Amino acid sequence: MKKLLLIKSAPEIFLKGLNRNKFERLLKKNIAKKLEGIEYEFITDMGRWFVYSEDLEEACSRVRKVFGVTQVCIVTQIERDYEEIKKLALSKVIEAKASNFKIETNRANKEFPKNSMEVSREVGGYVLTNYEGELSVKINNPECLVKVEIRDKAYLYTKLDIVKGEGGLPYGVNGSTMLMLSGGIDSPVAGYMMARRGVELHCVYYHSHPYTSERAKDKVKDLAKVLASYTEKVNLYVVPFTEIQMGIIEKCREDELTIIMRRFMMRVACELAEQKGIQSVSTGESIGQVASQTMEGLIVSTDVADRPVFRPLISMDKEDIMDISRRIGTYDISIRPYEDCCTIFVPKHPKTKPQVEPIRKSEEALDIDALVKEAVDNVEVYRF
Ligand code: ATP
Ligand code: MG
Secondary structure, X not given: OEEEEEEEEOHHHHHOHHHHHHHHHXXXXXXXXXXXXXXXXXXXEOOEEEXXXXXXXXXXXXXXXXXXXXXXXXXXXXXXXXXXXXXXXXXXXXXXXXXXXXXXEEEXXXXXXXXXXXXXXXXXXXXXXXXXXXXXXXXXXXOEEEEEEEOOOEEEEEXXXXXXXXXXXXXXXXXEEEEEXXXXXXHHHHHHHXXXXXXXEEEEEEEOOOOOOHHHHHHHHHHHHHHHHHOOOOEEEEEEOHHHHHHHHHHOOHHXXXXXXXXXXXXXXXXXXXXXXXXXXXXXXXXXOOOOOOHHHHHHHHOOOOOOEEOOOOOOOHHHHHHHHHHXXXXXXXXXXXXXXXXXXXXXXXXXXXXXXXXXXXXXXXXXXXXXXXXXXXXXXXXX
16 A cells, blocks of 8 residues: 555646647656656556655645646555455545545446446445444535545545645646746736746846846846746846936936836847747736726837737736735745835826827937847846
């Protein structure tokens, strides 16, 4: 008798038809990467995936973080022996201290002489007969649900043995994005949400030295590290942004500073993405959250993008975004009190309903291409 992890993946993965092999290969590879550094064995039994390790707890906490894994079940493996299955089911019900139960069987191995219904009924009967104390069978929502899987070996587990996984789709299966990562609460959550759906993540941070300190940069690096703990690796591109901001302040109207700055952020993100072969751009914007995130503001900043811009938080409330950031471990870093470049260059009365044409006109005072090139040429790269 030994304990293993049974790994369950997103049902969506199995809807992908011809891509199923690719999905499975990627998921398996990502699980292997997460388990690097600990001794483990990967076992396949009639299509189901299991992991054995001396340090099952650590293996479980790592595997549950892999995108595409919906559940990790800590199962007990025994030989495919009917008497042993019955005894183990009984001990599982005793362990659960429940007053009602149900047996649910999945007989994948047709060499086993009983079908799933028969096993459930007979094992249930055995448990009822041999249990000391009050116990009944309950079909809907039983206190103790014993799952029996009959494959080459047999595996048993109950609801108590199920750990929820991160969900989503295998990392890397859905293209790539350049996330604008600031030190705030929102953008790390946006990055997590894109990565969770299988999109490969690259990050760009605009740094306004000396107006923003090294500590502000460290904060963004720490956020990128947390994101990298979910993905396999993350590249963080730090772009010097002071020159651009100074140019805007000198040459443009005060109420247009914010929107023009945002357009430059977008241009630089797209240019970097182009150079690195990254397909899209993502931000942590949410409609109406601040004065610059109005419909018009978003339209005018998207105007300069040459690829799709994704804003996964667009319809979310701040409270819900904060809940996710706490859960994924970025919140405490995000609330460290260091200024970001946007808080230093905020105009008193920013335009909340900018229009594309007048903004394009205002930008004619600037050498846009040279400013973008200068910023992109001086990017620093960090790998996490
Ligand atoms: P966040 O909490 O993500 O900082 P926010 O609510 O503070 O967002 P803004 O400061 O207006 O909103 O920024 C909106 C989005 O623009 C951010 O979510 C982020 O994607 C991007 N962004 C803002 N500042 C920077 C920066 N210095 N470097 C990289 N991206 C940035
Ligand atoms: Mg911010």
